Amino acid sequence: MSSAWSWYISIIVVANILACVWLIRWTNKKRPGEGAAHETTGHSWDGLTELNQPMPRWWLWLFYATIVWGLIYLALYPGLGAYPGMLGWSQYSQYEEEVQRVEEEVAPLFAGYAEKDLLVLARHDEAMQTGRRLFANNCAVCHGTDAGGRPGFPSLSDDDWKWGGEPEQVLSSIMDGRQGIMPALGAALGEEGVEAVTAYVFHLNDRDAPEELVERGRGLFSQQCAACHGQDAKGNQALGAPDLSNDIWVYGGTREAIERSIREGRAAEMPAQKDILGEHRAYLLAAYVLSLSMDQRPNGSESDHAE
Ligand code: HEC
Ligand code: HEC
Structure with a gap:
C-alpha cells in the first residue's frame, strides 16, 4: 500500500471515530432538568405524542464501550492503513498457515x-x-x-x-x-496452394476432393509439410505435429478450420x-x-x- 493511501485510510478511520464521540456528546449535552421530563418532540398522531427523552445512561455507555473496543481492535489488528497491528495477523498469513x-x-x-x-x-x-x-x-x-x-x-x-x-x-x-507451433504457410503456398494442400488433407481422411487438386496438394505436402507431419502425414510426436490422416482435429476439421491452420498457423501452450x-x-x-x-x-x- 502506498503511503498516501495509508494516510488517507488512517485519517478517515480516526476522523470517523472522533466524529462518533462528538455526535454522542452533542446529542447528550442537552440533558433536560427534572421539570422538563414531559417535553415532547411536537409530533402528534391522533392525540398520541412522542416524548423527547434523553438516551438512557446504560445505552450511552454502551456506545462509549463500542468505541473503546474499536480502538483496541485497531491497535491489535490491521485497520489503520499500512500499520500491521500488534498481533501481526493478516488474512494472507492465516491463509498460508492453513495451506501449509x-x-x-x-x-x-x-x-x-x-x-x-x-x-x-x-x-x-x-x-x-x-x-x-x-x-x-x-x-x-x-x-x-x-x-x-x-x-x-x-x-x-x-x-x-x-x-x-x-x-x-x-x-x-x-x-x-509443451509448446507446439504450426508455422503460417499462407504466404509460402499462396491461396491456391492452400486450397490444394487442404484438398490433399481431405483425401488423406477419405473425404471427397477434386482429384487434380489432390495431386497438386500431394506435391506441395511433401515439400512443405512432410518435414513436420511426416511423409505419410502420421505426425511427429517429437514436434507435437499431429496426425493429419485420422480425422481427429484439435482446431476443427471443417474446410475453413483446416485452411486457417495452414494459412495463419497455430500455436498451443501446455x-x-x-x-x-x-x-x-x-x-x-x-x-x-x-x-x-x-x-x-x-x-x-x-x-x-x-x-
Ligand atoms: C492453459 C490451458 C491448459 C491447462 C490449464 C492445462 N493444459 Fe494440458 N494442454 C494445453 C494445450 C494447449 C495443449 C496442447 C499443447 C501443444 O500441442 O503444444 C495441452 C497438452 C496436454 C497434454 C499432451 C496431449 C497430447 O495429445 O500429447 C497432456 C497430457 C496435458 N495437456 C495434460 C494436462 C493436465 C494433466 C493438466 C492439469 C494439470 C493440464 N494439461 C492443464 C492446455 C492446458
Ligand atoms: C514446422 C513444423 C510444421 C510444418 C512445416 C507444418 N506443420 Fe502443421 N502443425 C505443426 C504443429 C506443431 C501443429 C500443432 C500446432 C498446435 O497444436 O498449435 C500443426 C498443426 C496443423 C494442423 C491443425 C491440426 C488440428 O488438429 O487441428 C493442420 C491442419 C496442419 N498442421 C496442416 C499442415 C499442413 C497442410 C502443412 C504444410 C502446408 C503443415 N501443417 C506444415 C507443425 C508443422
Whole structure:
C-alpha cells in the first residue's frame, strides 16, 4: 500500500471515530432538568405524542464501550492503513498457515503415490478419485471436465496423442509443459496452394476432393509439410505435429478450420505443472490422464499391470 493511501485510510478511520464521540456528546449535552421530563418532540398522531427523552445512561455507555473496543481492535489488528497491528495477523498469513497445514497432511500421501509405477497407480481407485479432483481444479478449464478437449485444447480421453501416449511421454507433457507451433504457410503456398494442400488433407481422411487438386496438394505436402507431419502425414510426436490422416482435429476439421491452420498457423501452450502443482501432484495427474484411455490401450489389459 502506498503511503498516501495509508494516510488517507488512517485519517478517515480516526476522523470517523472522533466524529462518533462528538455526535454522542452533542446529542447528550442537552440533558433536560427534572421539570422538563414531559417535553415532547411536537409530533402528534391522533392525540398520541412522542416524548423527547434523553438516551438512557446504560445505552450511552454502551456506545462509549463500542468505541473503546474499536480502538483496541485497531491497535491489535490491521485497520489503520499500512500499520500491521500488534498481533501481526493478516488474512494472507492465516491463509498460508492453513495451506501449509493441509500440505503437511497430504504431502506424504502424494509422495507415496509418486513411488508407484504410473500404470499401476492408474488402476488405484482411491488415487484416481484424488486425481479426478485435481484434474477438475487444475486442468478442466482448458481440457474440459471430461478431459474431452475443445478447440485448441487436445482431448486427453482418447488414445490419440500429439506428444505421445507412453507413460513417460504423458508425464513429460504435464511436468514440463509443451509448446507446439504450426508455422503460417499462407504466404509460402499462396491461396491456391492452400486450397490444394487442404484438398490433399481431405483425401488423406477419405473425404471427397477434386482429384487434380489432390495431386497438386500431394506435391506441395511433401515439400512443405512432410518435414513436420511426416511423409505419410502420421505426425511427429517429437514436434507435437499431429496426425493429419485420422480425422481427429484439435482446431476443427471443417474446410475453413483446416485452411486457417495452414494459412495463419497455430500455436498451443501446455503450461509446465512441475512449478505450478509440484512434481508429486503432476505425477498423480499423469496417472489419472493415462487411466482415461486405459481401456483403449493395446497392452493395457488388467493382467499386465495388476497391483
Ligand atoms: C492453459 C490451458 C491448459 C491447462 C490449464 C492445462 N493444459 Fe494440458 N494442454 C494445453 C494445450 C494447449 C495443449 C496442447 C499443447 C501443444 O500441442 O503444444 C495441452 C497438452 C496436454 C497434454 C499432451 C496431449 C497430447 O495429445 O500429447 C497432456 C497430457 C496435458 N495437456 C495434460 C494436462 C493436465 C494433466 C493438466 C492439469 C494439470 C493440464 N494439461 C492443464 C492446455 C492446458
Ligand atoms: C514446422 C513444423 C510444421 C510444418 C512445416 C507444418 N506443420 Fe502443421 N502443425 C505443426 C504443429 C506443431 C501443429 C500443432 C500446432 C498446435 O497444436 O498449435 C500443426 C498443426 C496443423 C494442423 C491443425 C491440426 C488440428 O488438429 O487441428 C493442420 C491442419 C496442419 N498442421 C496442416 C499442415 C499442413 C497442410 C502443412 C504444410 C502446408 C503443415 N501443417 C506444415 C507443425 C508443422
